[in-house]
Amino acid sequence: MSEQQHPSPTTSGTARAAGWADGPLLGFDTETTGVDPRSDRLVTAALVARGPRRADDGRDQEVLTWLADPGVEIPAVAAAVHGISTERARAEGRPVEEVLEEVASRLAAAMAAGTPVVAFNGSYDLTLMESELARHGLPTLRERLGRELGPVLDPLVLDRKVDRYRKGKRRLGDMCAVYGVVVDEALHTAEVDVAATLDVLEAILRAHPEVARLDADELVAFQAAAHRDWAVSFNDFLRRKGRPADVETAWPLPEGL
Template sequence: MATWVDGPLLGFDTETTGVNPFRDRIVSAALVGRGAHGTEQRTWLIDPGVDIPEQAAAIHGISTSHAHQHGMAPRRALAEISAELTAAFRLRVPVVAFNAAFDLTIIERELERHGLLTIGERLGRPLAPVLDPLVLDRGLDSHRPGARKLVDLCGYYGVRESGRLHTADVDVEATLDVLAAQTREHPGLVERSLGDLHHWQTDQHQRWAETVNRRRQREGLDGLDAGTEWPLHTVEEPCPPTRADSVPA
């Protein structure tokens, strides 16, 4: 019997100028659709209109000059990306993103910046359903030691990356493969509805964030609170939520 894991699924990832989803800009993005009819992929290279810091360029390999010379105007690219995401959400096709709250927050803020309707405004409801392999992993095995970057989850779940991670299309493929591996290791995931999984992830992320914040408070660390909202941050924290690996992905 076919289940949601058989598709369609829409993977989403961005590469950015930094780790602040409220203030930084999208430099590249990828959408990868998977389903019964195979895989379809779209990618965008964007001229963000600001300098790309050397630290970010060293991660994803896109320099300011390259983006300026070859990138699309952000308004056009954002309109195309958001149209695809909005269509998926309207059809209740799950959007799959690693650390989804970063990517969904940054595209919504970018749409606002360029005077375009956000995805939430077009839908008239919260962005759902979303599947986030990072949040799923934390909820499924919260006590497992070690880092949980995308590369770490690839190693843990036996996923071989198809290319260099921190490239949007490669990251999306890896994220979809990790999700598939998670359903094989935890078949109970497939038995749950997408709506149930979405709400469960919301609870799991909030629980994780509150635990992290209590630990940081005990250790006397200031300005490092983890955002408790998922899959979209609506209010910028004093120290804004960042990617799971603390670098542009």
């Protein structure tokens, strides 16, 4: 695990909101061996902890990163995305069980304290974590909490709801451009993705302050309903195109996990 501490950039003119929007946030991202979160293996993880908003509108920030040896070959197509080869993971990575335990402990502690966990397309990362924890005989996040996951914030889900008719793709890089978020490095390094995700969230809250007025429980229900509406509509589109309509409608975890 590596660690960095530094202030996050300040943003002038931020719309103030009570409660969680000005409180601490924990950004989360993973890089893995593929695109199926139920069967993929963890390669890297990053957590970016941002403290409560200061009087100057900035936040203190702590960055934690992990490199794991997933115990399996990393396909070349996955390595091309995140830059971690099987050889590097085996040489430099820690046992995946240790990494999973450390990451899960921090995620569960944040949720238990009411700190929102922020992840772009977070259903992927959270499904991956639950699957990997169970695979390695470790307590899942839900077992650690004794309840369902939350609070969780997903800028992708929020953006689809608050700006549903905007045309174009909604990848993280696309949304950085839409919301004026400047990224200094190439996306697909987990810690860079997390910082960008947190910045996009803050930009969404400035553009749509009504979201920040929801409390933590309302936020989860709001996003679950928003994702369900989007998934049903997208599945209808896929059927009309003669393609498999298999987009999961539940959020943040799939049915049956």
